[in-house]
Amino acid sequence: MDARDMGEDLEKILLTEEQIGTRLEEMAALIDADYAGRELLLVGVLRGAVMVMADLSRRMHLPIQMDWMAVSSYGSGTKSSGVVRILKDLDNDLTGRDVLIVEDIIDSGLTLSWLVANLRSRGPASVEIATLLRKPEAAKVDVDVRYVGFDIPPEFVVGYGLDYAERYRHLPFVGTLAPHVYGG
Numbered sequence: 361m362d363a364r365d366m367g368e369d370l371e372k373i374l375l376t377e378e379q380i381g382t383r384l385e386e387m388a389a390l391i392d393a394d395y396a397g398r399e400l401l402l403v404g405v406l407r408g409a410v411m412v413m414a415d416l417s418r419r420m421h422l423p424i425q426m427d428w429m430a431v432s433s434y435g436s437g438t439k440s441s442g443v444v445r446i447l448k449d450l451d452n453d454l455t456g457r458d459v460l461i462v463e464d465i466i467d468s469g470l471t472l473s474w475l476v477a478n479l480r481s482r483g484p485a486s487v488e489i490a491t492l493l494r495k496p497e498a499a500k501v502d503v504d505v506r507y508v509g510f511d512i513p514p515e516f517v518v519g520y521g522l523d524y525a526e527r528y529r530h531l532p533f534v535g536t537l538a539p540h541v542y543g544g
């Protein structure tokens with residue numbers, strides 16, 4: 361899918377495929393350097409983080425393993441409900457592991473602050489976060505994030521894994537939607 365398939369639904373492109381790729385390359389190099397000599401467990405947060413996981417991990421050279429957790433706090437709307445549900449738990453035991461959570465976006469911070477606490481309670485050696493996007497002005501709770509791709513304004517964004525009512529996840533870029541899509 362690309363911008364031409366969106367008709368009038370796209371308002372603007374915030375980050376191009378190229379900008380995202382360049383930034384992921386930089387993040388992968390930082391992570392490789394920080395964890396040199398260690399084996400890292402990447403924990404992707406389904407479903408939004410699928411693209412970031414695929415494109416970040418392919419730029420890394422460390423020995424890594426991947427696991428996935430599915431949590432949901434948004435339902436089909438554009439506001440976090442604040443209630444985080446585990447839809448799928450990890451397959452791996454975290455005891456003694458270096459864990460890096462891979463996310464698409466930190467918006468209110470509610471999902472990640474809950475998830476970090478949850479994973480830390482399982483006895484890992486470390487838990488850090490890598491997220492492609494962060495909305496500093498929308499934060500309801502502070503989350504300590506080690507790797508951030510881009511800080512963005514507090515607008516609802518889609519693409520590169522991010523959905524609106526399950527649509528637009530397969531856009532290769534990150535963009536905003538025209539108001540009529542929301543009924544606005």
Ligand SMILES: O=P(O)(O)OC[C@H]1O[C@H](OP(=O)(O)OP(=O)(O)O)[C@H](O)[C@@H]1O
Pocket residue numbers: 405406407408409431432433434435440463464465466467468469470471472522523
């Ligand atoms: O910082 P927050 O306000 O908590 O929002 C961030 C979370 O919300 C979205 O996931 P969602 O729960 O919509 O599920 P999805 O990944 O399946 O789209 C997004 O992928 C993050 O996981």
Ligand code: HPA
Pocket residue numbers: 434465467515516517518522523524
């Ligand atoms: O801006 C967003 N877009 C899509 N999904 C999201 N989940 C949290 N914030 C967002």
Ligand SMILES: [Mg+2]
Pocket residue numbers: 405406407408409
């Ligand atoms: Mg998500």
